[in-house]
Amino acid sequence: MRSIRFRKTTLVTSSVLCAGLVLSACGESEDKTDPANAGSGGTVTIATAKGDLDVPVRPARVAALDNTSFATLKAFGVKPxxxxxxxxxxxxxEDWRNDSSIQDVGTHREPKFEALNASEPDLIIGGYRFTDHHDKLSKIAKTVDVAPSDEAEGGYVNSLKTQTExxxxxxGQEAKAKDIVGALDQAEKDAVAATKGESVFLAVASAGKVDNGASRIGRLAEPLNLKNVLSAEGEDSTSVHNDxxxxxxxxxxxxxxxxxxxxxxxxxxxEDGSEAIAAKKIVDGMEAWDRTTFRTQDQVIYLASDFYVTEGAQAYTDAFNQVVTAFNAAG
Known part of the structure; x- marks a missing residue:
């Protein structure tokens, strides 16, 4: 299966260059319960899509634009x-959404650069959906793109691990990062062991229709022992709007x-604001599929309802575990 879209991003982490923590300029005591936002004054060199960059360690004010990083940042105790x-x-x-102190910067299609600038970030975590805006973001604050990529060395799933690291x-959350990566590693290994060459249709449901989703979730099946019946060949991108x-x-x-x-x-x-039709309802209503193996054997895995806007390390860990549970149950 051909992996497409995002440019090659090889992430390599390096050691922290500046070790000591310092007190904040405001004179507040160090908050040991929330180290992610403490601000150390040191720097660390990391590899990004734009080359090696020195970035602040434990930046106090972080703008998080790459949705694949959200769950990891929350696990680190970061409040953007x-x-x-x-x-x-x-x-x-819900805490991020309802907190008026957290600026809403719109979407990658209609970014609100003024709101982002007003938030006065020390560091912007860009990339993924916001890749095309990197130059504008960099004029506001130091911007890093460590987003996962289909074309990264080792593929998308491996780049989730290097992103987390x-x-x-x-x-300053290396231990938690190791735990997140370890859980993903284990789930992936278990899913590889649970799959034994079965054929699979990677599907996407949208607007009441089912289409080929290989260009978007082929990332999930790529390391597994599965035979994809429809590849991403001929699809322009990892979009789910190909129709x-x-x-x-x-x-x-x-x-x-x-x-x-x-x-x-x-x-x-x-897209038009109408009521969404659940993917399971679409699948169950397809008369053409009445005699298919996946319907008669109830062998359809529905990814988490928010997978389209997560796609990070935790989302793939959960998805691999879904595969393990479903395939083991089927025997």
Missing amino acids: VAVPKALLPKEGF ALGKVF SGLAPETVAKLNPDWVIMLDRDAAVGT
Whole structure:
């Protein structure tokens, strides 16, 4: 399967160059319960999409734009000063969404640069959906792109690990980063062991239709022992908006053993604002699929409803564990 879209990003972390913590200029005592936002005054060199950069260790004011980093930053105890609130998962980030002190910087399609500038960040975590805005972001504050990439060395899943390690260095949270990476490693290994060459259709549900989602979630199947019945060949990007016109009958003829489904509308709603149709309802309503193996054997894995706006290390850990549970149960 051909991996496409994002440019090659090889992440390599290095040792902290400046070790001692210093007290903040405000004269406040060190907050040992929230080290991620303490601000140490030191720097660390990390590899980014734009080359090696020296960035502040434990920056006090962080603008987090790359949605794949959100769960990791929260695990590190980071409270950002600015985020694209429309890209926050519906659950688990209510505190960020409802906090008026956290600026809403819009989306990658309509970024609010003035709001971002007003948040006075020490560091901007850019990349992924905000890749095209890197130069403008860099004029506001130091901007790092350590986002995962399909074209990174070792593939997307491996780049999630290096992203996590890099952020661990920046926020002085190497131990927590190691735990996150370890959980992803184990889930991936278990999923590899659970899959034994079965055929799979990687699908995306949007606007009441099911289309080929290989260009978006092929990342998940790539390290596994699965045979993808439809590759990403011919698709322009990792977008879920291709609307290739894939007919249900085509999928029925291919008759995959399994389907892994990404429900885009469950995460962000429909394009026209109409009520979203759940992916399971679409699948169950396809008459052309009545006699397929995946329908008769109930072998459809529905990724978490917020997967489209998470896609980080924790999301892939959960997805691999879903594969393990489903395949082991099927025997």
